[in-house]
Amino acid sequence: MKLQVENFEEYEKAYQYSVENPEGFWGEIAENFVWKKKWNKVLDWNFKEPKIAWYQGATLNITENCLDRHLADKADQPAIVWESNEPNEANRTYTYRELHREVCTFAQVLKQNGAKKGDRICLYMPMVPELAIAVLACARIGAIHSVVFGGFSAQSIADRIQDAQCSMVITADGSHRGNKEIFLKHIMDEAIISCPCVKKVIVLERSMSPVSMIKGRDLFWNSEMDRMRSLGLTDCTAEEMDAEDPLFILYTSGSTGKPKGVVHTCGGYMVFTAYTFQNIFQYQPGEMYFCTADIGWITGHSYIVYGPLIQGATSLIFEGIPTYPDAGRFWDIVDKHDVNILYTAPTAIRSLMQFGLDYVKDKDLSSLRVLGSVGEPINEEAWNWYNEHIGKGNCPIVDTWWQTETGGILISPLANITPTKPCYATLPLPGVQPILVDEKGEEIIGNGVSGNLCIKFPWPGILRTTYGDHERCRTNYFATYENLYFTGDGCMRDEGGYYRITGRVDDVMNISGHRIGTAEVENAINMFTDVIESAVVGYPHDIKGQGIYAYVIMASTPKDPVMARKDIAATVSQIIGAIARPDKIQFVTGLPKTRSGKIMRRILRKIAEGDINNLGDTSTLLDPSVVDKIKEERL
Numbered sequence: 236m237k238l239q240v241e242n243f244e245e246y247e248k249a250y251q252y253s254v255e256n257p258e259g260f261w262g263e264i265a266e267n268f269v270w271k272k273k274w275n276k277v278l279d280w281n282f283k284e285p286k287i288a289w290y291q292g293a294t295l296n297i298t299e300n301c302l303d304r305h306l307a308d309k310a311d312q313p314a315i316v317w318e319s320n321e322p323n324e325a326n327r328t329y330t331y332r333e334l335h336r337e338v339c340t341f342a343q344v345l346k347q348n349g350a351k352k353g354d355r356i357c358l359y360m361p362m363v364p365e366l367a368i369a370v371l372a373c374a375r376i377g378a379i380h381s382v383v384f385g386g387f388s389a390q391s392i393a394d395r396i397q398d399a400q401c402s403m404v405i406t407a408d409g410s411h412r413g414n415k416e417i418f419l420k421h422i423m424d425e426a427i428i429s430c431p432c433v434k435k436v437i438v439l440e441r442s443m444s445p446v447s448m449i450k451g452r453d454l455f456w457n458s459e460m461d462r463m464r465s466l467g468l469t470d471c472t473a474e475e476m477d478a479e480d481p482l483f484i485l486y487t488s489g490s491t492g493k494p495k496g497v498v499h500t501c502g503g504y505m506v507f508t509a510y511t512f513q514n515i516f517q518y519q520p521g522e523m524y525f526c527t528a529d530i531g532w533i534t535g536h537s538y539i540v541y542g543p544l545i546q547g548a549t550s551l552i553f554e555g556i557p558t559y560p561d562a563g564r565f566w567d568i569v570d571k572h573d574v575n576i577l578y579t580a581p582t583a584i585r586s587l588m589q590f591g592l593d594y595v596k597d598k599d600l601s602s603l604r605v606l607g608s609v610g611e612p613i614n615e616e617a618w619n620w621y622n623e624h625i626g627k628g629n630c631p632i633v634d635t636w637w638q639t640e641t642g643g644i645l646i647s648p649l650a651n652i653t654p655t656k657p658c659y660a661t662l663p664l665p666g667v668q669p670i671l672v673d674e675k676g677e678e679i680i681g682n683g684v685s686g687n688l689c690i691k692f693p694w695p696g697i698l699r700t701t702y703g704d705h706e707r708c709r710t711n712y713f714a715t716y717e718n719l720y721f722t723g724d725g726c727m728r729d730e731g732g733y734y735r736i737t738g739r740v741d742d743v744m745n746i747s748g749h750r751i752g753t754a755e756v757e758n759a760i761n762m763f764t765d766v767i768e769s770a771v772v773g774y775p776h777d778i779k780g781q782g783i784y785a786y787v788i789m790a791s792t793p794k795d796p797v798m799a800r801k802d803i804a805a806t807v808s809q810i811i812g813a814i815a816r817p818d819k820i821q822f823v824t825g826l827p828k829t830r831s832g833k834i835m836r837r838i839l840r841k842i843a844e845g846d847i848n849n850l851g852d853t854s855t856l857l858d859p860s861v862v863d864k865i866k867e868e869r870l
């Protein structure tokens with residue numbers, strides 16, 4: 236079966252076949268890739284344990300699909316085009332041949348420094364081609380990469396390194412984002428103090444700011460690459476990986492505890508990211524594809540690195556931010572590189588909208604053919620602005636719904652095939668079987684309904700476990716409703732059967748498209764001296780989608796509340812990272828609790844939203860008068 240559907244009829248046919256015979260469907264789709272050995276069985280699964288295995292018995296190396304197989308016909312085509320944070324700095328382009336060589340050389344650096352199949356390697360880097368090279372080099376030798384977003388704190392990095400017991404770290408001296416520099420190596424040094432498992436640190440020279448280098452542990456990227464070249468080690472045989480061997484770990488927030496390490500495996504992830512990339516964007520040979528995400532998030536893994544490269548696309552990597560040097564930067568990049576497909580987040584669109592059309596009007600955006608949206612619900616105003624002013628009414632908007640755990644996109648229009656509707660992710664991809672359930676887990680049948688979104692059958696990109704804690708994976712995703720994968724999202728299905736994701740129904744917030752657990756932020760706030768207890772909720776925020784509202788009980792009333800708020804926010808930045816800084820901090824003397832001591836977040840959410848006259852039943856509270864006080868003093 237060919238990989239790409241080309242019209243709506245073909246989509247419907249593929250969908251039907253994928254539901255009637257999932258193994259037949261995914262077996263035929265998998266024939267489009269390079270395997271070292273074919274599978275004995277396409278799928279083995281139960282959602283009880285859970286145990287999910289795709290393409291059992293097959294072996295492969297995903298980098299042969301990303302690189303080697305393109306050398307026959309695309310060796311001189313750009314695989315990666317890089318745009319610096321600084322508009323004046325020259326672009327860098329890597330053809331497939333060059334990327335292959337760089338990945339192999341860096342794979343040798345890893346090997347020569349003791350890394351081997353199954354080892355975990357932490358990557359904490361700027362958005363430069365070397366990050367993609369490091370990711371692929373890990374995959375080349377069968378090491379498991381764990382990329383940590385460059386905005387996370389030393390503490391967050393340390394937690395992730397310890398959880399996965401990484402033996403190696405790849406970082407850079409610094410990272411330029413707008414006119415700020417983040418001193419990555421310095422932050423990493425602080426993290427490693429509590430991580431004795433780390434034996435080697437490779438440091439890319441990017442910002443050229445001074446770094447401390449520990450003898451025997453720290454090595455510079457460039458000198459190691461030169462050393463490999465001088466040894467003639469610029470090729471590297473791809474490690475033969477079992478389809479179910481882990482490819483990477485990526486940490487993501489849940490409703491409780493610390494972030495968990497979502498594990499994706501080699502075979503299914505490869506098939507699913509490539510299939511979804513090709514079908515959703517309808518990528519055509521030679522096109523320039525620009526996904527504005529960071530490789531530190533799942534969107535960057537699946538749709539900057541793996542999906543596009545497996546499909547032989549040209550993937551543009553941008554180091555900077557949308558508002559530097561001004562709010563026209565994205566449009567300059569589209570204009571300069573003749574971008575055909577642009578994939579970004581509603582937060583970015585909303586933040587650029589507020590600068591008005593001056594930054595758009597003189598830019599030539601005529602190369603654009605498809606626009607994508609990801610990470611959070613897109614509001615109608617942002618959808619219309621994107622459609623009108625960026626797509627000029629000519630580009631379909633693919634509103635792609637998915638999660639770190641799903642590996643790839645599950646619900647989305649296929650560009651120019653599925654009729655779009657503002658704010659709707661529309662229809663499931665072939666192979667994806669969504670259902671809506673009520674609180675009791677009963678399926679909600681029919682259209683014009685809403686409920687909790689679950690998936691009832693595995694797809695190849697589904698997570699396999701959470702690293703080192705399979706039970707957590709089971710309780711988080713497979714225990715809420717029997718025999719279903721629970722997404723944590725609320726969802727509507729309209730009269731036409733189109734899906735619209737309405738947002739999280741658990742204690743996970745979505746701040747600028749980034750997932751942050753309320754418990755994580757509370758733990759960080761509680762670390763601040765004098766804090767007795769706190770409760771955190773999300774509230775609607777014009778730009779960020781959701782903002783963070785914290786209710787904090789202090790041991791004594793702060794003398795300078797403005798300063799105390801700043802200090803608490805700084806503590807959260809220090810412990811988690813700037814993305815988790817609360818937007819509003821209200822000092823309270825009590826929190827609304829039930830008689831059993833549970834905080835009633837529903838009430839706090841309503842107060843944060845400003846919906847104070849509609850708090851519902853407060854009679855079960857231990858002390859209902861707490862609520863009046865919080866209401867009166869709300870920010």
Ligand code: PRX
Pocket residue numbers: 487533534608609610611612613634635636637638639640660722723724736737738739745748749750
């Ligand atoms: O609530 C949904 C929201 O983002 C969550 C997943 O976050 P994360 O794992 O960080 O992955 C983000 C990038 C895939 C989901 O549970 N979300 C993601 N895409 C959409 C969305 N909400 C509405 N519409 C979307 N297109």
